Amino acid sequence: xxxxxxxxxxxxxxxxxxxxxxxxxxxxxxxxxxxxxxxxxxxxxxxxxxxxxxxxxxxxxxxxxxxxxxxxxxxxxxxxxxxxxxxxxxxxxxxxxxxxxxxxxxxxxxxxxxxxxxxxxxxxxxxxxxxxxxxxxxxxxxxxxxxxxxxxxxxxxxxxxxxxxxxxxxxxxxxxxxxxxxxxxxxxxxxxxxxxxxxxxxxxxxxxxxxxxxxxxxxxxxxxxxxxxxxxxxxxxxxxxxxxxxxxxxxxxxxxxxxxxxxxxxxxxxxxxxxxxxxxxxxxxxxxxxxxxxxxxxxxxxxxxxxxxxxxxxxxxxxxxxxxxxxxxxxxxxxxxxxxxxxxxxxxxxxxxxxxxxxxxxxxxxxxxxxxxxxxxxxxxxxxxxxxxxxxxxxxxxxxxx
Numbered sequence: 001x002x003x004x005x006x007x008x009x010x011x012x013x014x015x016x017x018x019x020x021x022x023x024x025x026x027x028x029x030x031x032x033x034x035x036x037x038x039x040x041x042x043x044x045x046x047x048x049x050x051x052x053x054x055x056x057x058x059x060x061x062x063x064x065x066x067x068x069x070x071x072x073x074x075x076x077x078x079x080x081x082x083x084x085x086x087x088x089x090x091x092x093x094x095x096x097x098x099x100x101x102x103x104x105x106x107x108x109x110x111x112x113x114x115x116x117x118x119x120x121x122x123x124x125x126x127x128x129x130x131x132x133x134x135x136x137x138x139x140x141x142x143x144x145x146x147x148x149x150x151x152x153x154x155x156x157x158x159x160x161x162x163x164x165x166x167x168x169x170x171x172x173x174x175x176x177x178x179x180x181x182x183x184x185x186x187x188x189x190x191x192x193x194x195x196x197x198x199x200x201x202x203x204x205x206x207x208x209x210x211x212x213x214x215x216x217x218x219x220x221x222x223x224x225x226x227x228x229x230x231x232x233x234x235x236x237x238x239x240x241x242x243x244x245x246x247x248x249x250x251x252x253x254x255x256x257x258x259x260x261x262x263x264x265x266x267x268x269x270x271x272x273x274x275x276x277x278x279x280x281x282x283x284x285x286x287x288x289x290x291x292x293x294x295x296x297x298x299x300x301x302x303x304x305x306x307x308x309x310x311x312x313x314x315x316x317x318x319x320x321x322x323x324x325x326x327x328x329x330x331x332x333x334x335x336x337x338x339x340x341x342x343x344x345x346x347x348x349x350x351x352x353x354x355x356x357x358x359x360x361x362x363x364x365x366x367x368x369x370x371x372x373x374x375x376x377x378x379x380x381x382x383x384x385x386x387x388x389x390x391x392x393x394x395x396x397x398x399x400x401x402x
Contacts, residue, residue: 032400033359035079036118038386040109043326045344054324054346055093055104057307061322061348062090064304075320077171078401085393086322108346112388114326117318117359117401125360127329127343127383129376130218130313130353132298132368137206137223145205147212149223152237152289153200156185174240185239189282203233203290209277210270213246214263216288218376219313219353220298222368232293235301241285243354249283263377286354298365300351308367313351318359318401319387323349327362329383334371340381347385360385 040046065074070084089111096107117123138145153176161171175182186195204223206212215221220234247261256265270277293299298306300313302321312325319325327347330340347364356363362385366372389397 032119033123034118034400035115035387035397036122037394038114038116040114043114043386044328045342046105046326049344049346050101051104051108051346052099052101053307053310054348055096055099055107057310057348057350058322058324059093059096060304060307061302061350062086062093064302065090065322066094074322076315077317079318079320079387079389079397081320081389081393081397085390088392089390108324108388111390112324113391113394114386114388115394115397116384116386122384123360124382124384125358125362127327127331127362127364127379127381128355129331129364129366129379131366131372131376133211133214133218133221133373134368135206135208135211135215135221135223137204138226139204141202141205145207147206147209148202149204149206149212149215149233150191150196150289151201151203151291153185153196155196155199156237156239156289157182158237172240174238184241186287187239187241187282187285188287189285191239191287192278192282200289203292204231209281210267213281213284214267215290216286217353217355219288219300219351220290220293232298233290234293234299235288236291237289238354239285239287239289241287243286244284245355246280246284249280262380288354298367300365302350304350306350306365307348308365308372310345310347311350311365312347313353313356313363313365314349315357315359315361316352317357319349321349321352324388325349325362326386326388327364327383328385330381331364332375332378334374343383346388 065083065086068083070082070087072083073080074083074086075081092111093107096103099107137149155176157175157177159173159175161173174185176185206223215233220232223231223233225231246266247256250256250266250269251258251261255269270280300306300311301316312327314325325347327343327345329343331343333339333341347362351363351365353363362383364376364379366376
């Protein structure tokens with residue numbers, strides 16, 4: 001006989017699938033986006049940019065691909081690909097060492113074909129930056145260190161809808177069991193009121209709600225303990241609630257504008273209005289859970305160490321993790337305030353994030369330190385990218401996506 005819990009899960013999934021299907025039918029279809037083939041000659045700055053570090057970052061992703069089952073899906077919901085699509089190029093990549101820029105360029109040109117998202121014109125999007133923040137904390141709760149960094153709660157349920165219907169791709173729902181039904185997991189406000197105190201371990205206690213929020217946005221960070229030791233924490237899961245940028249909350253209240261709402265400005269406002277910290281931050285219902293990292297490198301969603309300046313967080317609905325992308329945008333100049341520098345670089349899609357949503361949307365990982373914090377906190381620029389996909393996979397990809 002099927003257990004009560006299994007019946008609850010099955011019924012909930014059937015309802016979720018039916019509701020989603022109904023929404024798809026009722027809403028008008030979006031404009032068609034195509035995958036348009038291009039060439040390396042059309043990539044702005046390709047001939048003048050050194051790609052040796054890009055190859056090194058790609059080799060890190062390749063070590064993961066080469067350990068995986070060739071039949072495993074690594075594609076997005078829009079661009080379906082399998083591990084075996086990447087393995088030939090990866091075997092060639094990991095066999096290279098101490099490559100020159102000329103050899104690195106020749107490698108990518110031999111194995112890959114640039115394609116871009118196109119809708120009457122190349123699709124442009126927004127590019128931001130993130131960094132590895134430094135927090136101050138304690139392994140025990142004190143008057144100073146009283147903000148918990150939680151591990152994953154034992155009552156959190158992740159449901160992959162594609163396990164029941166492949167048409168749903170990578171769509172997931174997150175919830176918890178309440179009585180005889182599955183309900184959405186607790187919001188940030190509920191968690192801050194103690195909703196998961198008995199359900200989730202505390203990894204470390206920190207001294208600032210603001211720092212915890214920025215840690216959630218960045219995805220991983222360093223916590224300095226009172227005895228001078230450090231621990232690294234990284235993303236482990238989230239509550240499934242919609243992400244609301246705090247910048248948008250402050251803009252909607254008329255406190256900031258789109259031009260002034262930088263990370264530094266948000267911190268300055270909240271620190272000068274401590275009574276506003278929790279009411280403002282709680283407007284973002286999304287909440288991230290963490291785990292202690294054994295190594296000292298920031299890990300991305302692909303499970304590999306990130307490379308400062310070369311790892312890109314993307315929307316995995318559109319971009320398969322591990323994909324090289326030629327990025328054409330600008331970034332803040334840390335040496336001259338309020339100025340921008342061109343950023344034309346071969347990035348590797350190795351991470352994702354709750355705020356990274358869209359066909360052309362990216363978040364550049366800048367590493368740790370003062371310069372990384374400045375660049376990441378002030379980067380919010382329009383740009384474009386080309387996906388570099390294995391040549392032999394191009395003919396099997398859909399002509400239209402979205």
